[in-house]
Amino acid sequence: MTSEPARWYHLAGRQQLGPIDLATMRERVLDGSVTPDTFVWADGMPDWMPAAQVPALVPPTDLEDAPEGWRS
Structure with a gap:
């Protein structure tokens, strides 16, 4: 079983x-507060990356309350 990173960070402006x-x-x-383009980082990630590229953060496609930027 893999465990999720314990500490997450994101950028808001600088x-x-x-x-x-x-x-x-x-x-x-x-x-x-965190959009698909927000850069995020967590323990174990090699570098900061846009939240949309982090599967653990992408809302399910059938989630009706997902913010506009996250819907396909």
Whole structure:
């Protein structure tokens, strides 16, 4: 069984926010604070990357409440 990274960070402008847990990061995705283009990093990731490229953060495609930028 693989475990999720314990500490997540994201950028808001030039400010780094975190550490936060995965549940809080997912809440920020759903409330629009973290968009698909927001750069994120977590323990074990080699570098910062856009949230849309991190499977653990992408809302399910059938989620009706997903923010506009996350819907396909």
